[in-house]
Amino acid sequence: MFPLSSENLLVASLKFCAGVCSGIVFLIILFVANEAIPSFTSPGFTAFFTDEAWYPTYNQFNLVPMIIGTLCLASGAVLLSAPLGILSALFCHFYGKGLTLKIYRRIIELLAGVPSVVFGFWGLMVLVPMIAKIAQPGASLLAGVLILFIMILPTMALTADVALEQVPKSLIQGSYALGYTKTRTLLSVVLPSAKSGLAVGFILQVGRALGETMAVLMVTGNVVQIPESVFNPIRALTSNIALEMAYAVDHHRSALFFTGLILILVVLALVLLSHSLQRTADGR
Amino acid sequence: MxxxxxxxxxxxxxxxxxxxxxxxxxxxxxxxxxxxxxxxxFTEPSRSGREGGVGPILVSTFLLLGICLSIVISLGLGTAIYLNEFTFHKSKFSKIIELSLDILAGVPSIVFGLFGNVLFCKILGLGFSILSGGLTLACMALPLFIRTAQSSLRGIPSEYRSGSKALGFSKATTLIKVTLPVAIPGIIAGLILSIGRAMAETAALIFTSGYVDRMPSSLLDSGRALSVHIYDLSMNISGGDLNAYRSAFLLIIGLLFINFSASTIIKKTLRVEN
Structure with a gap:
């Protein structure tokens, strides 16, 4: 009945699939690194931090303003969305009930599925003009932080939701039995015991915020500069790749691949960090 | 208080x-x-998309999704089955696979674009094409699909497998006749989620499947995805806002429908198991 006569053949082909899938990430690192290597010899590794500015046509490749831009964007977005994500998860477990909760959960799930280009488009059409009324030009660090915040909020809320689910019910009942109020129970029993689960989720969201391209590209104005206020336009590392890949050649091209390599390595470090956190949490 | x-x-x-x-x-x-x-x-875009419709763009989008899905199903299902049915959870090989999939899931989409551009467009010589774009999308969607398929396989009670073994069925027969049929709803949900992930993607496609908004004549032709169309209309074409809104509306409706049905399926299967 089964077309393969030998079970070994099946196992071997499944193993092959698994090998290919896990090989993809190594291939990505390999190919991106390979294209980035020429930039290590010329302009040289330190040039990315010491050159006068980012003028690729004049062989000036200073990445510092864009690194700062990316860090400002990601940290702003994560700092805003982490508390709100936790509050939303607390609602899902301890406050909401019935139809309201059902509808709210659906809303978060659907918000998580809205594509980044639509967030960017909405930001460009609605948010940027609103900010422009306060301070020109509107396309700014602030717009980027807000859009990125809205984008990672649903996944932040969903991961916090999962982390809270893992808190043992007995712990919560014990806290109530001791006469703690609801707020006290949530803040000093539930959240501390969900700590590592929350941390793992948040680390992964940092990676997402650092790597987001389209939404950021569409609302931050893309001027290469170190921002002096939140109303200044900035350019993120990812946007820089998207904007310049089309015409980049030689050193310029390998500088862009170098940026890509930095992004992969940061994500790699974040994933390893979250894995080791997970392991210590499991081993407890 | x-x-x-x-x-x-x-x-x-x-x-x-x-x-x-x-x-x-x-x-x-x-x-x-x-x-x-x-x-x-149904109509073709004209004046760089300011007028006309998105007919060819929808065709390109569906072709991209088709390529992506065919790769994701074959490679991803194989991997999920292997990880769950044919290896110990703690074995070194499976640990490496799981870790590399976690990293893959976190790689920024623009980096997938760089990678696809080098490997598929340049080294394999496929150029800016729907094929290159679809393959790049497949790399992106694989981890999500494998995770969902794996969790639906893991949800099957082990009595099913031991019962089948007690009847003298081989592992392969158990897989085809017992395990897979039970896991199918979860696997379909995983596929739907992967479609959603691929459809929402923009950055990885700009340098792999390209910008051309004609009707693609083959898979080796460049084609513009709906999400790229929205980006281009809103950023590069002045006066393209209205058509960008229309395209964004189509994309959002499609994605809301896709994600809604996936989560409905997942919730239904969870309820059955409990």
Whole structure:
């Protein structure tokens, strides 16, 4: 009945699939690194931090303003969305009930599925003009932080939701039995015991915020500069790749691949960090 | 008193999240829906997309998704089955696979674009084509699909497998006759989620499947995805806003439908198991 006569053949082909899938990430690192290597010899590794500015046509490749831009964007977005994500998860477990909760959960799930280009488009059409009324030009660090915040909020809320689910019910009942109020129970029993689960989720969201391209590209104005206020336009590392890949050649091209390599390595470090956190949490 | 304040804080933040959702989806839906007509879906874009419709762009999008899905199903299902049925959870090989999939899931989409551009467009010589774009999308969607398929396989009680073994069935027969049929709803949900992930993607496609908005004549032709179309209309084409709203409306409706059905399937299967 089964077309393969030998079970070994099946196992071997499944193993092959698994090998290919896990090989993809190594291939990505390999190919991106390979294209980035020429930039290590010329302009040289330190040039990315010491050159006068980012003028690729004049062989000036200073990445510092864009690194700062990316860090400002990601940290702003994560700092805003982490508390709100936790509050939303607390609602899902301890406050909401019935139809309201059902509808709210659906809303978060659907918000998580809205594509980044639509967030960017909405930001460009609605948010940027609103900010422009306060301070020109509107396309700014602030717009980027807000859009990125809205984008990672649903996944932040969903991961916090999962982390809270893992808190043992007995712990919560014990806290109530001791006469703690609801707020006290949530803040000093539930959240501390969900700590590592929350941390793992948040680390992964940092990676997402650092790597987001389209939404950021569409609302931050893309001027290469170190921002002096939140109303200044900035350019993120990812946007820089998207904007310049089309015409980049030689050193310029390998500088862009170098940026890509930095992004992969940061994500790699974040994933390893979250894995080791997970392991210590499991081993407890 | 403190309880009441905190409760108000929680409810307020939930209200803010819900309002943000309605602000974004509502804005795109209202402006896109009032402007859309049936022929928008079928006609060719003209004047760089300012006028006309998105017919060829939808065709390119579906072709991209088709390639992506065929790779994701074959490689991803094989991997999920291997990880769950044919290896010990703690074995070194499976640990490496799981870790590399976690990293893959976190790689920024623009980096997938760089990678696809080098490997598929340049080294394999496929150029800016729907094939290159679809393969790049497949790399992106694989981890999500494998995770969902794996968790649906893991949800099957081990009695099913031991029962089948007690009847003298081989592992392969158990897989085809017992395990897979039970896991199918979860696997379909995983596929739907992967379609959603691939459809939402923009950055990885700009340098792999390209910008051309003609009707693609083959898989080796460049083709523009719907998400790339929205980006191009809103950023590069002045006067393209209205058609960008229409396209964003189509994309959002498609994705909401896709994600809604996936989560419905997942919730149904969970209820059966409990």
């Amino acid at each position: 403190g309880d009441k304040l905190f409760s108000i804080l929680v409810h307020l933040s939930v209200l803010v999240i819900a309002l943000v959702f309605f602000a974004i989806v509502g804005d795109v839906a209202i402006k896109g829906f009032t402007a859309i007509q049936w022929d928008f879906i």
